[in-house]
Amino acid sequence: MIEVHRLVKRFGPKVILRGVEFRVVPGEFVALLGPNGAGKTTFLRILSSLARPTLGDVRISGYALPGQASAVRQRLGVVSHQPLLYGDLTAEENLRFYGRMYAITDLDQRVHAILDLVGLANRRRDLVRTFSRGMAQRLSIGRSVLHDPEVLLLDEPYTGLDQDACDMLDGVLRQVTSRGRTVVMTSHDLVRAANLASRFDVLSRGVILASVARQALHQDGLLTFYREALQ
Amino acid sequence: MNVRSQVEKIPAHPAASSIPFRHYFQAIGAVVWKDLVAEMRSRELLSGMLVFSLLVILIFNFALELDAATRVSVTAGVLWVTFTFAGTLGLNRSMAVEKDNGCLDGLLLAPVDRSVIYFAKVIANLVFILLVAAIVLPLYSILYNVNLFNLGLIWVIFLGAVGYVSVGTLLASMAVQARTRDILLPILLFPIVIPLLVAAVKASSGFLQGLELAAIQPWLTLLVVYDVIFTAVAFMVFDYVVEE
Numbered sequence: 001m002i003e004v005h006r007l008v009k010r011f012g013p014k015v016i017l018r019g020v021e022f023r024v025v026p027g028e029f030v031a032l033l034g035p036n037g038a039g040k041t042t043f044l045r046i047l048s049s050l051a052r053p054t055l056g057d058v059r060i061s062g063y064a065l066p067g068q069a070s071a072v073r074q075r076l077g078v079v080s081h082q083p084l085l086y087g088d089l090t091a092e093e094n095l096r097f098y099g100r101m102y103a104i105t106d107l108d109q110r111v112h113a114i115l116d117l118v119g120l121a122n123r124r125r126d127l128v129r130t131f132s133r134g135m136a137q138r139l140s141i142g143r144s145v146l147h148d149p150e151v152l153l154l155d156e157p158y159t160g161l162d163q164d165a166c167d168m169l170d171g172v173l174r175q176v177t178s179r180g181r182t183v184v185m186t187s188h189d190l191v192r193a194a195n196l197a198s199r200f201d202v203l204s205r206g207v208i209l210a211s212v213a214r215q216a217l218h219q220d221g222l223l224t225f226y227r228e229a230l231q
Numbered sequence: 232m233n234v235r236s237q238v239e240k241i242p243a244h245p246a247a248s249s250i251p252f253r254h255y256f257q258a259i260g261a262v263v264w265k266d267l268v269a270e271m272r273s274r275e276l277l278s279g280m281l282v283f284s285l286l287v288i289l290i291f292n293f294a295l296e297l298d299a300a301t302r303v304s305v306t307a308g309v310l311w312v313t314f315t316f317a318g319t320l321g322l323n324r325s326m327a328v329e330k331d332n333g334c335l336d337g338l339l340l341a342p343v344d345r346s347v348i349y350f351a352k353v354i355a356n357l358v359f360i361l362l363v364a365a366i367v368l369p370l371y372s373i374l375y376n377v378n379l380f381n382l383g384l385i386w387v388i389f390l391g392a393v394g395y396v397s398v399g400t401l402l403a404s405m406a407v408q409a410r411t412r413d414i415l416l417p418i419l420l421f422p423i424v425i426p427l428l429v430a431a432v433k434a435s436s437g438f439l440q441g442l443e444l445a446a447i448q449p450w451l452t453l454l455v456v457y458d459v460i461f462t463a464v465a466f467m468v469f470d471y472v473v474e475e
Binding site for chain 1: 254265328339
């Protein structure tokens with residue numbers, strides 16, 4: 001469960017978020033759409049406890065941010081623009097390192113399962129700096145679900161992925177949501193968002209301008225909804 | 232392999248309060264292990280610090296044509312100038328590695344107290360600076376014909392290095408957020424470590440000149456007090472420093 005109430009974020013005189021209201025129930029998959037500079041990344045950074053809200057109330061799984069950030073982080077998986085991986089460690093070592101940070105108990109099994117899941121089992125002993133952008137992103141996705149998070153936050157996760165990797169990510173996201181996990185994903189790819197999400201929110205000029213459930217989308221689809229929301 | 236079956240093997244999340252205290256130390260160990268393994272492979276940080284240190288002592292060797300008596304009196308100063316400048320290179324690099332691939336965010340997202348990151352970085356930086364000292368001391372002894380194998384001096388180097396990396400790691404975490412981080416760190420760091428350097432140079436000099444322990448004791452006390460105070464301050468403010 002994610003609950004955001006009157007969220008404001010300022011960087012000096014610049015106001016990025018102007019009273020965002022946002023609520024996601026467990027198992028929901030929300031695609032957060034919006035033009036460049038709309039504040040989507042800032043919003044996700046606040047949800048992931050990487051940035052402090054200037055004003056407003058943010059709760060994830062009942063825990064308030066920033067006060068109970070550690071409890072929130074235990075329940076979060078994050079995929080960002082950057083892979084958050086160490087180039088001088090192998091794929092397996094990267095996962096083991098993050099597994100130890102999350103105090104995962106059956107780490108051996110889990111690391112092997114995740115490497116299989118993201119299709120990097122045969123590259124497990126290769127240094128990440130030898131990986132292509134797409135492979136690093138695959139591993140980053142594996143890193144984000146390593147501790148089986150309740151909430152998965154994804155910031156443009158399809159950037160740099162080839163078709164196979166995109167399909168792999170689709171599969172991971174479907175698995176995650178089928179287990180009642182919550183997903184919030186920013187994306188410019190309306191087609192992918194339309195295929196996966198159960199709800200679509202448009203963030204622009206620092207507020208959520210419109211929100212629609214998949215079932216309530218008109219026949220002419222997501223693109224029309226998105227354009228109308230931005231007008 | 233079926234993804235769902237894999238995911239279900241993971242136990243439910245423990246509440247934050249039930250995470251064992253030992254997880255704190257395991258997480259510190261994980262970050263230190265990661266830094267050491269990465270450095271063993273890349274050797275970017277250590278090689279830079281070592282080459283720089285050797286160049287500094289070589290330059291001093293040629294620039295200061297010293298007689299035997301004066302050599303002993305300037306040794307402490309030359310050594311600490313070398314460690315200070317080389318240490319700055321290492322501190323900058325150790326945080327830049329985290330920032331460059333967004334790995335700092337990865338660390339900040341981990342469900343551990345953020346002081347884990349601070350203490351782990353302090354330990355890793357301390358290992359690097361002590362390794363450099365372990366290589367520089369024998370070379371300095373040969374070049375300057377001064378005996379540096381003195382337990383008191385080694386103790387002072389340890390205490391000075393602890394204080395230096397305690398403050399330096401905190402300030403490097405601040406400076407790494409700025410575009411001008413390479414310039415910013417020494418500007419922030421050097422004024423703050425002046426008391427530490429004065430104490431370290433005086434204590435080192437005292438041991439090398441064979442002074443009584445009573446004469447050196449005030450400087451050793453200052454080093455210990457500096458280490459304790461700045462480690463405590465860094466522990467308290469690190470969370471705010473690394474957040475946006």
